[in-house]
Structure formats: C-alpha cells, structure tokens
Amino acid sequence: MLAVADDVRRRTLAHLPSALGRMIYLASTRDYNNGLYYHQGLASRYSEAAACEALADCHRESFHELLGTSLEDLVQQLQAYAESSGAITTNFVAAWKELAPYRVAVPVGTDPLAADFVFSNLKVALAIFETRLNPRWPASPE
Amino acid sequence: MIALILYLGVGLGLFVLLYFLARRSHAPVEGSAHQFVEARSSLQTLEQGLLPRDMIARIFDRQDLQYVTTKVPAEIRGLFLAERKRISLSWVRRVRQEVVNLMHFHRAHSRFYVQLSLPTEIRLAFDFAGLLLACRLLEAIFYLRGPYAAPRMVNLTASAAMRLCVESEKSLAFLNAANIDQFRNKTTPGGAVV
Numbered sequence: 001m002l003a004v005a006d007d008v009r010r011r012t013l014a015h016l017p018s019a020l021g022r023m024i025y026l027a028s029t030r031d032y033n034n035g036l037y038y039h040q041g042l043a044s045r046y047s048e049a050a051a052c053e054a055l056a057d058c059h060r061e062s063f064h065e066l067l068g069t070s071l072e073d074l075v076q077q078l079q080a081y082a083e084s085s086g087a088i089t090t091n092f093v094a095a096w097k098e099l100a101p102y103r104v105a106v107p108v109g110t111d112p113l114a115a116d117f118v119f120s121n122l123k124v125a126l127a128i129f130e131t132r133l134n135p136r137w138p139a140s141p142e
Numbered sequence: 143m144i145a146l147i148l149y150l151g152v153g154l155g156l157f158v159l160l161y162f163l164a165r166r167s168h169a170p171v172e173g174s175a176h177q178f179v180e181a182r183s184s185l186q187t188l189e190q191g192l193l194p195r196d197m198i199a200r201i202f203d204r205q206d207l208q209y210v211t212t213k214v215p216a217e218i219r220g221l222f223l224a225e226r227k228r229i230s231l232s233w234v235r236r237v238r239q240e241v242v243n244l245m246h247f248h249r250a251h252s253r254f255y256v257q258l259s260l261p262t263e264i265r266l267a268f269d270f271a272g273l274l275l276a277c278r279l280l281e282a283i284f285y286l287r288g289p290y291a292a293p294r295m296v297n298l299t300a301s302a303a304m305r306l307c308v309e310s311e312k313s314l315a316f317l318n319a320a321n322i323d324q325f326r327n328k329t330t331p332g333g334a335v336v
Contacts, residue, residue, distance in 0.1 A: 068196060071206040071222075072213075111191030113233060117201060120225040124210075127218050 004054035019065035026059040027105035181247035230289035238277035
C-alpha cells in the first residue's frame with residue numbers, strides 16, 4: 001500500500017504543485033455514487049483496491065496540508081489553480097462563488113469543523129482574489 | 143376560589159412531573175452500549191478533531207489576521223473577521239458539547255467500571271465545572287470581542303480539556319481490545335463466554 005501511495009505522489013501528484021490542486025484532483029478520482037477512488041493506470045499496475053486506498057490516503061494528506069496553509073498562501077494557490085484551469089479568471093471566480101465546488105472535495109470522515117475552516121478560508125481567499133481582478137481596488141503591496 | 147386555584151396548581155404540577163417522566167423514557171436502557179459509544183466518540187472528536195495543537199493554532203493564527211490587516215481591502219477584512227468569529231464560536235461550542243457528553247458519561251456510568259477514589263471524583267467534578275465555565279466565558283468573549291481577544295484562555299481551556307480526555311481514557315480503557323484478553327474464557331452467570 002505504501003508503494004502505491006508513493007507511486008501516486010511521485011508520478012501523478014508531482015505535476016500538481018499546490019495542495020489545493022492536489023485535493024481537487026484527488027476528489028475528482030472519487031466516484032460520488034459509492035465514495036470509491038478509481039485510477040485506471042494505478043489499478044492496472046497494482047489492484048483496484050490498493051489504488052483506491054492509496055488515492056484516499058493521498059486525498060486525506062492533501063486536505064491536511066490545505067488545512068495548515070496560511071491565508072496568504074491559499075490566495076496564491078487559488079490564483080495559480082485558476083490560471084492553470086484554463087478558464088477565464090472572472091468566470092472561474094463566478095463559478096466558484098456560485099457553486100463552491102470545494103465543498104464536495106473533502107475526504108470522507110473529515111471532522112466537520114476542519115472542513116468548515118477550509119471552506120471559510122477558501123471563501124475569504126476567493127474574495128481577496130476577486131478584489132485583485134477588480135480595478136476598483138489597488139493591488140496589494142507584496 | 144382559593145380551593146380551585148389550589149387544585150389547578152396541583153394539576154399543573156402533576157402535568158409538569160408527567161412531562162419530565164415522559165422525557166426520561168427516551169433515555170437509553172441501563173447497561174446499553176449507547177453511553178460508551180457516545181463517550182468514546184466524544185473522546186475521539188476532542189482528541190483528534192478539536193484539541194490538536196496545530197488545529198487550534200490555525201484557527202487562532204494571528205499571521206492570517208496580520209495579512210488581512212496589512213494587505214487586503216477593508217471589506218474583505220470584515221468578511222475574514224466574521225468568518226473567524228463564526229469558526230471560533232463553532233469550535234468552543236463543540237468542545238463544550240463533547241465535554242458535556244463526557245461529563246454525563248462520568249456521572250452516570252464510569253464509576254461502575256472504574257474504582258475512583260472520592261478525592262478523584264471531587265477533583266473531576268471541579269475540573270468539569272471549571273472547563274464548562276471557561277467554555278461559556280470564551281463563547282462570550284468571542285461573541286463580544288472576536289476570536290483574537292483571549293489567546294491565553296484558549297490555550298488554557300484546550301489544555302484543561304486535554305487533561306480531562308486523559309482521565310476519561312482511563313475510564314474507557316476497559317473497552318480497548320487489548321484489555322479484552324483478561325475476560326477471555328470467563329463465563330457469565332448466563333453462560334456467555336468471551
């Protein structure tokens with residue numbers, strides 16, 4: 001199992017520099033109908049069960065990393081993630097504010113307070129990011 | 143007239159008594175596993191979800207406050223403070239709720255399973271009462287003055303809650319799988335064998 005999780009970290013997650021990106025990606029490998037994670041490449045190299053467990057482990061890990069991320073870092077991660085998503089930034093912000101997709105991206109069994117804290121930080125980070133797109137406010141002094 | 147008022151008073155008193163007795167019927171059956179499961183779950187929530195130092199440090203982190211104070215427009219600052227206030231209130235209310243659950247367990251059950259000396263019981267009672275009072279005070283402080291008003295009290299409350307968790311762990315230790323061995327091959331009067 002450790003080898004599988006290591007494989008996920010080395011091959012797949014190495015391309016995703018931020019904890020936010022990793023958490024969203026790993027959540028997308030989860031089937032919302034049964035809560036199981038699936039990755040074709042990993043399943044063929046190991047087994048479906050081992051791949052599922054390793055992805056779940058990495059998902060929890062990335063969530064905890066995000067939980068420990070400062071607000072300032074989170075704003076930067078959000079900005080980088082928005083830019084890498086390929087969406088028009090204003091559309092990205094509008095969609096995230098409206099749909100709050102991060103709410104379904106937390107691992108199963110997460111303590112409600114921890115999840116709420118991350119959602120709250122993302123809400124504030126999104127608002128800060130939005131102000132940077134809006135010419136009404138001057139860019140913050142970095 | 144006075145007799146009528148008296149009868150009405152007695153009737154009302156009986157009705158209130160009946161109401162409380164009816165409420166008691168919802169209490170779990172004596173000896174059921176419900177209290178143990180609830181106490182174990184409260185302990186786990188406190189130890190793993192609400193009291194870890196890194197979690198508390200993140201919620202009350204002044205670095206975030208510093209960031210929004212110096213680098214972010216005032217409107218967002220208001221949103222940030224409102225969000226942190228909501229989270230800190232939620233934190234202290236949940237700590238209080240889980241401590242209340244543990245206290246109920248101690249009061250009703252643990253003494254039947256663990257030999258507690260009278261001084262220990264008295265000390266535990268004071269610890270629980272002090273902790274619940276501290277939670278209420280913190281709640282008032284967060285509500286009135288925001289989440290950053292009492293960092294020292296937050297740490298003291300968390301440490302006190304952690305100490306109570308350690309005490310409660312001892313009371314629930316007989317539920318640990320490792321301790322089941324001592325009952326192995328023992329039979330009950332009903333003939334049940336572990």
